[in-house]
Amino acid sequence: MPVSTEADSVRTERNSEAPWDSFDSLAYFEHNYRTLRSDDRQILARVGAHFSAHFAEFPAKQLHGIDVGAGTNLYPALAMLPWCETITLFERSAGNVEWLGRAKAEGFGANWQPFWDVLTVNEPYDLFPDPRAAFSRVADVRQGDLFGGLPGSGYGIGTMFFVAESLSTEYGEFQDAVSAFAGSLAPGAPFAAAFMENSLGYEVGDLRFPACRIEAEHVTHSLEPFAAEGMKVERIDIPAELLLRDGYTGMLLALGRRSDGTG
């Protein structure tokens, strides 16, 4: 997830103005996902329990899933794996698309095993064979701009992690990104979306990227029109070791199901 910096707080930067193709995939991966952090562990545990409970109530398989703005984070895709025939990993940045393509072609790295292990306390992750091979089989890496339209609609399951609030300083673009994500889901599709709370921008390698400062009420407000009753927005604290270094106040996790209405 992004590391916030106060220095960005005053500058307005729209999504189309940020240098996405120069996003340093390796630096981002090393900083965030080389090892499993306690906040990601908490998020992943909740996401796994959410999907597991959803499909225990509404059985389904061979779904088409989507992770919007996948970056170099494979754990949202891992959380969708047992139910998916395809998982579209949708990304704007050329560098991230290349990174994702390598993860598919070569098989994901050993660092992702502890992430998978968090999921296996729930059914059916516990009995799911060879997630590494399954990821390579189902991952469908696509480059594109979520504002120009996602590559399809009617996805049966979806995730969007640290994207809508981390692509622009503009609240309108935050809302539009959430709408694009939620609008791509089929009626009844379970979803998980994570957000940085009060982020003012972040650095990846030598470059800064914009963020929009949001809190739980903004997440609720933007997703509610699309969500069935019972959506939860939870707050996850920053790990103690990061308190002094990173300029955001926490993370927010929305877990729900797409409503049957048109949204």
Ligand SMILES: C[S@@+](CC[C@H](N)C(=O)[O-])C[C@H]1O[C@@H](n2cnc3c(N)ncnc32)[C@H](O)[C@@H]1O
């Ligand atoms: C802060 S990163 C989050 C990456 C990853 N989801 C994670 O959990 O760490 C934001 C991601 O959104 C992508 N992104 C930014 N604008 C986008 C757009 N208009 N369409 C699709 N992806 C976009 C960036 O390339 C980047 O990978």
